[in-house]
Amino acid sequence: MKTLARISAYLFHPIFGFVSxxxxxxxxxxxxxxxxxxSEGAVxxxxxxxxxxxxxxxxxxxxxxxxxxxxxxxKERTERIIPLVVCLIFYLWMYINTRQDASxxxxxxAFQLGSIIALSxxxxxxxxxxxxxHSLVMGAILAFWIRIRLDSGxxxxxxxxxxxxxxxxxxxxxxxxIWIFLTGWVASAxxxxxxxxxxxxxxxxxxxxxAILLGFNFWD
Numbered sequence: 001m002k003t004l005a006r007i008s009a010y011l012f013h014p015i016f017g018f019v020s021x022x023x024x025x026x027x028x029x030x031x032x033x034x035x036x037x038x039s040e041g042a043v044x045x046x047x048x049x050x051x052x053x054x055x056x057x058x059x060x061x062x063x064x065x066x067x068x069x070x071x072x073x074x075k076e077r078t079e080r081i082i083p084l085v086v087c088l089i090f091y092l093w094m095y096i097n098t099r100q101d102a103s104x105x106x107x108x109x110a111f112q113l114g115s116i117i118a119l120s121x122x123x124x125x126x127x128x129x130x131x132x133x134h135s136l137v138m139g140a141i142l143a144f145w146i147r148i149r150l151d152s153g154x155x156x157x158x159x160x161x162x163x164x165x166x167x168x169x170x171x172x173x174x175x176x177x178i179w180i181f182l183t184g185w186v187a188s189a190x191x192x193x194x195x196x197x198x199x200x201x202x203x204x205x206x207x208x209x210x211a212i213l214l215g216f217n218f219w220d
Contacts, residue, residue: 005189009073009134012186017137018052018091018115019045021144025108027160028148028172032105037164051094052087059086075195077130084123091116106219107151111144114215121207132196135204138183143212145176 023045026038035041060083063069069079095112098104118140125131149172152158160170187205190196196204 114212118211132204139208
């Protein structure tokens with residue numbers, strides 16, 4: 001069980017949360033981005049990946065080599081300060097630039113803003129509690145998909161399209177059910193490995209969920 005929990009920590013690492021969700025959003029509703037298929041948005045997906053994934057990863061690795069953090073898992077609260085600041089800077093940079101583009105869908109902008117709020121709250125709370133970033137991201141993504149579902153009607157645009165042949169077989173309702181299970185498992189895995197206690201895990205879930213709702217509330 002502990003082995004599976006450790007594997008989950010890497011598979012569902014917080015650093016991959018934003019770009020993977022953005023990719024799935026393009027698969028679900030490509031027309032929001034002026035496309036007929038997600039493959040047409042390779043450049044945009046690449047830029048999002050650089051801002052939210054590649055640069056933070058490089059920053060963490062450099063901090064490790066510089067001796068500013070002891071492990072890549074950043075087990076101590078003090079080790080999280082600089083990585084959180086780096087993430088905040090580039091998330092803000094992406095948000096400021098995409099906000100100038102009126103063609104960007106509201107859901108994408110709300111997700112960006114919600115992510116910035118979540119990171120900011122995690123940074124502040126880090127002074128007192130080592131909040132679970134895994135739980136925070138899982139809760140944020142769950143809130144995002146639930147809000148997308150509530151805002152959507154009935155139609156083929158509720159199916160993820162991974163090929164150009166047409167809508168896929170994965171319905172958004174099914175994905176939300178799967179993500180609820182995955183959220184519960186990842187949260188449990190953080191407890192199994194002893195990386196966090198219950199307060200840190202539950203706190204992460206609440207902060208992530210609420211932050212995304214606040215982001216949507218601003219862009220409504």
